[in-house]
Amino acid sequence: MTASFPAIRMRRGRTEPWMRSMLAEHRLHPSDFILPLFVCAGQGCEEPIAALQGVSRWTVDRIGAQAKAAAALGIPCVALFPNTPAGLRSERAEEALNPDNLICQAVRAVKDACPDIGVLTDVALDPYTAHGHDGLVDERGRVLNDETTAVLVSQALVQAEAGADIVAPSDMMDGRVAAIRAALEGAGKIDTAIMAYAAKYASAFYGPFRDAVGSRGLLKGDKRGYQMDPANAGEALREVALDIAEGADMVMVKPGLPYLDIVAAVRREFRLPVFAYQVSGEYAMIEHAAAAGAAERDALILETLLAFKRAGATGILTYHAVDAARLIGA
Ligand SMILES: NCc1[nH]cc(CCC(=O)O)c1CC(=O)O
Numbered sequence: 001m002t003a004s005f006p007a008i009r010m011r012r013g014r015t016e017p018w019m020r021s022m023l024a025e026h027r028l029h030p031s032d033f034i035l036p037l038f039v040c041a042g043q044g045c046e047e048p049i050a051a052l053q054g055v056s057r058w059t060v061d062r063i064g065a066q067a068k069a070a071a072a073l074g075i076p077c078v079a080l081f082p083n084t085p086a087g088l089r090s091e092r093a094e095e096a097l098n099p100d101n102l103i104c105q106a107v108r109a110v111k112d113a114c115p116d117i118g119v120l121t122d123v124a125l126d127p128y129t130a131h132g133h134d135g136l137v138d139e140r141g142r143v144l145n146d147e148t149t150a151v152l153v154s155q156a157l158v159q160a161e162a163g164a165d166i167v168a169p170s171d172m173m174d175g176r177v178a179a180i181r182a183a184l185e186g187a188g189k190i191d192t193a194i195m196a197y198a199a200k201y202a203s204a205f206y207g208p209f210r211d212a213v214g215s216r217g218l219l220k221g222d223k224r225g226y227q228m229d230p231a232n233a234g235e236a237l238r239e240v241a242l243d244i245a246e247g248a249d250m251v252m253v254k255p256g257l258p259y260l261d262i263v264a265a266v267r268r269e270f271r272l273p274v275f276a277y278q279v280s281g282e283y284a285m286i287e288h289a290a291a292a293g294a295a296e297r298d299a300l301i302l303e304t305l306l307a308f309k310r311a312g313a314t315g316i317l318t319y320h321a322v323d324a325a326r327l328i329g330a
């Protein structure tokens with residue numbers, strides 16, 4: 001015997017706020033969020049990013065206060081990205097290895113201002129190369145895998161030395177997680193974690209980010225020779241499996257909302273923390289839709305972030321982290 005209507009009425013569970021609250025399968029918490037922060041050169045400056053209305057670049061002396069504000073809201077971690085001055089970008093991205101570059105200064109500033117917040121740094125060369133690619137390129141403009149990995153290893157070590165808690169290779173070179181893990185172990189950085197951008201797609205949603213780090217105008221060609229084809233899902237599971245085997249502590253799927261199927265599949269297949277990056281173009285889509293009166297901003301923010309939790313994400317990198325933490329707290 002199976003019950004059916006009218007004995008079964010699904011709406012009974014939706015009658016009152018307390019009932020809906022009691023039956024909710026997922027909920028958002030400030031500890032779900034990682035806040036990306038952009039760093040720029042100079043002093044005493046906040047530079048608004050036109051392509052990311054509401055997001056700014058901060059000079060090193062101001063970045064600590066941003067992290068502190070995030071920590072006060074219960075956000076456990078910030079992700080730092082530099083806008084390297086044009087004169088310091090080069091063919092071979094030497095500035096990425098400068099122990100006093102913007103990112104290393106910012107890591108130290110955040111740790112000084114707010115020792116209790118986690119600091120994640122991006123391992124990839126695009127904020128430092130004159131051609132805007134994530135790695136070293138050959139004469140035909142193709143990104144070289146093994147040569148790039150050697151530089152990424154040094155970059156990760158420099159960031160870990162500066163105090164980064166998590167290094168996050170976002171370059172999509174093969175074999176870089178193993179190489180970085182081995183180097184960290186060799187340097188005694190046994191507690192520096194690796195969050196691998198394991199399934200990172202060649203996406204049109206990164207446009208505003210490239211403005212934020214100043215690489216958009218520089219990029220020659222596209223990144224489809226190393227980032228994944230949006231047509232592929234099974235390949236994402238293979239990428240994740242490889243990064244786990246190489247020693248990743250946690251993995252990431254990127255972009256976010258259009259790739260929730262991948263987040264859910266990774267959650268089903270593997271037993272390690274999986275993060276999703278709600279990227280710059282997704283942020284812009286929400287902001288533009290709200291500004292055009294198409295939908296309510298706060299509702300869009302909370303609904304999209306909750307969707308990541310429902311899909312199985314452990315946490316979400318989002319430019320809305322501060323807004324969302326405030327909305328949840330309210
Ligand atoms: N390796 C660079 C990197 N790290 C994070 C993002 C995108 C983040 C965003 O769009 O918010 C990118 C851009 C890219 O791959 O071109």
Ligand SMILES: [Mg+2]
Pocket residue numbers: 172173174175198239242243
């Ligand atoms: Mg890979």
